[in-house]
Amino acid sequence: xxxxGERLPRKEDPRLLRGLxxxxxxxxxxxxxxxxxxxxxxxxxxxVEVRKPGSAPGGSVVTARDLPPGLRIPVRLTVQxxxxxxxxxxxxxxxxxxxxGEPVAVVLADDPYEAEDIAERVExxxxxxxxxxxxxxxxKAAEFELGYGPVESAFAxxxxxxxxxxxxxxxxxxxxxxxxxxxxxxxxxxxxxxxGMTKVPVFNRDVLAGMLGVDExxxxxxAMDTGGGFGVRGExxxxxxxxxxxxxxxxxxxxxVEDRAEHLVAANHSRQQRHVASAAFDENGTLLGLKDDVLxxxxxxxxxxxxxxxxxxxxxxxxxxxxxxxxxxxxxxxTNKTPCGTYRAPGRFEGTxxxxxxxxxxxxxxxxxxxxxxxxxxxxxDELPHTRAMSTLGTDVVLDSGDYAGLLDKAMVEADxxxxxxxxxxxxxxxxxxxxxxxxxxxxxxxxxxxTADVVVGTSGEVRVHSGGTSLGQGIETVLAQVTADALAxxxxxxxxxxxxxxxxxFGGGSWASRSTVVGGSAVHKxxxxxxxxxxxxxxxxxxxxxxxxxxxxxxxxxxGAPGMSxxxxxxxxxxxxxxxxxxNDEPAGLSARRRFEVEHMTYPYGVHLALVDVDTxxxxxxxxxxxxxxxxxxxxxxxxxxxxxxxxxxxxxxGALLEEFRYDDAGQPQAVTFMDYQLPTAAELPHIDxxxxxxxxxxxxxxxxxxxxxxxxxxxxxxxxxxxxxxLGLTGPVGRLPMTAERVRGLIxxxx
Amino acid sequence: xxxxxxxxxxxxxxxxxxxxxxxxxLADVLxxxxxxxxxHVGCExxxxxxxxxxxDGEPVRSCLVFGVQADGxxxxxxxxxxxxxxLSDLQKAFSRCHGxxxxxxxxxxxxxxxxxxxxxxxxxxxxxxxxxLAANLCRCTGYQGIVEAVRQVAxxxxx
Ligand code: FES
Ligand code: FES
Numbered sequence: 001x002x003x004x005g006e007r008l009p010r011k012e013d014p015r016l017l018r019g020l021x022x023x024x025x026x027x028x029x030x031x032x033x034x035x036x037x038x039x040x041x042x043x044x045x046x047x048v049e050v051r052k053p054g055s056a057p058g059g060s061v062v063t064a065r066d067l068p069p070g071l072r073i074p075v076r077l078t079v080q081x082x083x084x085x086x087x088x089x090x091x092x093x094x095x096x097x098x099x100x101g102e103p104v105a106v107v108l109a110d111d112p113y114e115a116e117d118i119a120e121r122v123e124x125x126x127x128x129x130x131x132x133x134x135x136x137x138x139x140k141a142a143e144f145e146l147g148y149g150p151v152e153s154a155f156a157x158x159x160x161x162x163x164x165x166x167x168x169x170x171x172x173x174x175x176x177x178x179x180x181x182x183x184x185x186x187x188x189x190x191x192x193x194x195x196g197m198t199k200v201p202v203f204n205r206d207v208l209a210g211m212l213g214v215d216e217x218x219x220x221x222x223a224m225d226t227g228g229g230f231g232v233r234g235e236x237x238x239x240x241x242x243x244x245x246x247x248x249x250x251x252x253x254x255x256x257v258e259d260r261a262e263h264l265v266a267a268n269h270s271r272q273q274r275h276v277a278s279a280a281f282d283e284n285g286t287l288l289g290l291k292d293d294v295l296x297x298x299x300x301x302x303x304x305x306x307x308x309x310x311x312x313x314x315x316x317x318x319x320x321x322x323x324x325x326x327x328x329x330x331x332x333x334x335t336n337k338t339p340c341g342t343y344r345a346p347g348r349f350e351g352t353x354x355x356x357x358x359x360x361x362x363x364x365x366x367x368x369x370x371x372x373x374x375x376x377x378x379x380x381x382d383e384l385p386h387t388r389a390m391s392t393l394g395t396d397v398v399l400d401s402g403d404y405a406g407l408l409d410k411a412m413v414e415a416d417x418x419x420x421x422x423x424x425x426x427x428x429x430x431x432x433x434x435x436x437x438x439x440x441x442x443x444x445x446x447x448x449x450x451x452t453a454d455v456v457v458g459t460s461g462e463v464r465v466h467s468g469g470t471s472l473g474q475g476i477e478t479v480l481a482q483v484t485a486d487a488l489a490x491x492x493x494x495x496x497x498x499x500x501x502x503x504x505x506x507f508g509g510g511s512w513a514s515r516s517t518v519v520g521g522s523a524v525h526k527x528x529x530x531x532x533x534x535x536x537x538x539x540x541x542x543x544x545x546x547x548x549x550x551x552x553x554x555x556x557x558x559x560x561g562a563p564g565m566s567x568x569x570x571x572x573x574x575x576x577x578x579x580x581x582x583x584x585n586d587e588p589a590g591l592s593a594r595r596r597f598e599v600e601h602m603t604y605p606y607g608v609h610l611a612l613v614d615v616d617t618x619x620x621x622x623x624x625x626x627x628x629x630x631x632x633x634x635x636x637x638x639x640x641x642x643x644x645x646x647x648x649x650x651x652x653x654x655x656g657a658l659l660e661e662f663r664y665d666d667a668g669q670p671q672a673v674t675f676m677d678y679q680l681p682t683a684a685e686l687p688h689i690d691x692x693x694x695x696x697x698x699x700x701x702x703x704x705x706x707x708x709x710x711x712x713x714x715x716x717x718x719x720x721x722x723x724x725x726x727x728x729l730g731l732t733g734p735v736g737r738l739p740m741t742a743e744r745v746r747g748l749i750x751x752x753x
Numbered sequence: 754x755x756x757x758x759x760x761x762x763x764x765x766x767x768x769x770x771x772x773x774x775x776x777x778x779l780a781d782v783l784x785x786x787x788x789x790x791x792x793h794v795g796c797e798x799x800x801x802x803x804x805x806x807x808x809d810g811e812p813v814r815s816c817l818v819f820g821v822q823a824d825g826x827x828x829x830x831x832x833x834x835x836x837x838x839x840l841s842d843l844q845k846a847f848s849r850c851h852g853x854x855x856x857x858x859x860x861x862x863x864x865x866x867x868x869x870x871x872x873x874x875x876x877x878x879x880x881x882x883x884x885x886l887a888a889n890l891c892r893c894t895g896y897q898g899i900v901e902a903v904r905q906v907a908x909x910x911x912x
């Protein structure tokens with residue numbers, strides 16, 4: 001029985017479709033108090049006083065003065081050895097506020113409407129200080145370089161040097177469910193149960209334990225259904241300390257639900273960067289060297305992601321190409337805007353947008369076809385594995401497997417088959433400003449170092465998996481059930497997956513960076529195989545035959561060639577109960593196994609995006625008419641879910657390329673605080689998207705051969721759409737910036753560059 | 754003194770009487786007072802459509818309707834679509850077409866689509882379905898599976 005590779009319907013669906021999912025705000029507790037955050041209305045200033053409204057009950061307004069002193073939220077991943085302590089965000093602002101939306105106090109009430117009333121009447125006195133919104137004039141929090149090879153000599157001997165300047169706009173994940181948190185306290189012991197911290201619950205539990213000064217075992221974080229993650233949700237934010245801390249202090253359940261206006265200024269922003277990138281080519285269009293100088297706008301503080309977005313920007317910039325020499329420098333600037341973190345394909349959306357524009361401009365200058373220039377410079381299958389003398393996220397960059405040019409060719413053939421080029425031609429004949437953009441990209445996935453999983457078989461034969469992954473909508477329950485079912489040779493219907501529960505799985509790493517299928521799936525695979533082995537061992541005792549004579553099929557362990565001689569997993573599980581005659585004295589009870597999977601390096605999926613756009617030269621409106629993603633995922637556990645990840649990624653990428661931007665005025669006031677100003681793409685803005693999932697290059701570094709699928713739909717969306725707009729308008733230079741809102745497209749048309 | 758009212762409403766055929774403040778939204782009444790948590794709140798300003806329910810058969814954004822306005826009305830929520838464990842044709846199509854990922858927008862899309870489909874007597878083309886579904890936001894699926902599900906059910910229902 002094989003479950004891997006099947007398009008199984010999702011285990012998540014029946015409950016979610018019936019409205020029976022359990023999202024954080026669906027929980028209420030008797031006697032709970034509601035927390036509401038009072039946020040700074042000013043981008044930068046000295047905090048003079050926070051005044052409780054006269055009518056509000058005592059203790060209903062909590063400020064930094066009421067908290068243990070000096071609390072700051074730590075960085076989750078330190079990279080390049082850079083210490084950011086100085087720039088960490090306090091839980092509540094004490095002396096200074098640095099962005100609009102920074103928490104300065106919280107209000108408590110028995111009812112959320114009342115909490116909001118009180119919060120609105122809290123007076124916050126702030127002496128305004130100068131505001132920095134321009135990235136270049138911010139405070140430099142970090143600066144570092146990555147690269148290898150003799151870049152200067154590569155540029156010195158080049159026949160062609162091409163440079164582009166490119167800005168990527170500030171946008172972010174904006175999951176549909178706002179953040180929420182409920183902490184329920186056992187008044188007797190102070191033990192906490194926390195709902196709503198889904199992403200890296202074990203890490204957050206540990207941070208919280210440290211900040212509260214309690215043992216981590218006093219904190220039980222429960223997995224919940226979650227309305228989308230994409231990087232921002234589930235990181236440790238100020239509220240993640242405040243809610244549990246208040247619950248312990250008040251000995252009552254405390255609940256907080258963010259509203260959308262808060263979310264847009266409080267949750268991590270991402271992406272804002274300014275690049276000056278150059279490429280050196282010889283006379284045949286062979287790449288000799290690549291350089292990039294980047295200004296990264298990180299907003300007001302260093303949050304939990306620290307500087308991993310800047311690091312990944314540089315480390316992934318060379319992408320799938322043969323780049324003999326590379327040098328990247330990045331300056332991480334702090335400004336008076338919402339702090340930043342990762343968002344789906346962090347660093348790669350940005351870098352791919354820039355690099356692929358560089359290729360387009362270079363191809364035109366050298367008179368080489370844009371696809372051909374790429375094909376010439378892609379690393380070949382024979383050149384892999386390919387080590388780049390750089391590290392990122394604490395691991396060396398070793399591109400493991402792939403056939404980049406092969407996938408590019410497949411994508412072009414598929415696009416022709418689907419009529420992309422003929423449609424482009426006919427549009428142009430009819431006088432449309434239409435264009436086709438092609439972008440090739442490298443992704444990364446499967447960040448270790450480890451993941452732990454338990455597989456437990458019950459006496460009914462039901463299999464439970466306690467994984468450290470977390471369900472953010474990606475379908476990981478179904479995927480892990482398929483992995484388990486495959487290893488145990490059982491029907492996936494008997495497998496139940498419980499993700500992200502810190503008591504059941506206290507060592508889980510969470511779901512981020514497209515790692516849960518790769519690292520979590522491999523841990524589950526190992527644990528399931530261990531259970532299978534143990535079942536065979538017990539079955540051999542029960543059936544009194546040698547283990548070698550046994551095989552596992554269709555949920556039973558049976559004697560080869562002897563029909564009728566078999567035991568079920570349920571019977572084996574029963575034989576593992578204490579008191580069973582089959583259990584030896586020194587053996588632990590239960591049919592279960594905990595296994596850990598460790599990886600040395602990440603695995604690198606890759607892909608190609610094609611966009612066909614039609615630009616209305618009067619309004620500047622860009623319509624995406626066709627979109628194709630070709631992506632090699634190594635091995636697809638469930639192809640439907642891989643396609644779903646890619647489809648969703650494209651939609652977010654189209655948003656980032658054309659619509660979504662957090663803009664600020666000169667006083668640092670955010671201009672996008674509702675869905676009227678922050679525009680997510682709707683069904684009407686998106687075309688039917690074509691997907692080609694390839695499995696040509698299984699990952700050598702994990703037993704399943706899988707590579708992550710979470711980010712490949714978004715990575716090159718900015719690049720392909722920018723390329724398509726450039727093509728449509730016949731620009732000689734780069735598009736210059738994303739998002740290409742209608743206003744900016746009109747600007748480009750007027751400039752006529 | 755709070756401004757409170759006694760209202761009566763039927764949700765998925767169940768009669769409820771409840772005391773609410775006049776400013777309390779229908780979404781909060783359904784979710785927190787009556788326990789129909791399937792209806793979700795994504796923006797509270799009428800854009801995302803996650804909170805869509807049917808009020809006397811019409812799709813409304815329950816974050817923009819006050820509970821008192823539903824006095825005497827019939828409300829249908831996502832919990833009312835399935836027949837016990839048996840999913841409706843539309844729910845099945847959503848699952849079959851991978852029209853949901855996190856599932857947070859799903860109740861709103863189901864209710865919107867249900868209202869739309871009930872008014873159709875021909876099979877709509879993709880562009881029209883996209884225009885209609887553009888009333889609601891989904892951040893996960895890229896809408897493709899949702900569009901496909903609605904089209905399939907339209908075809909099935911038209912026979
Ligand atoms: S929550 Fe009602 S429209 Fe968004
Ligand atoms: S499925 Fe997540 S918002 Fe639609």
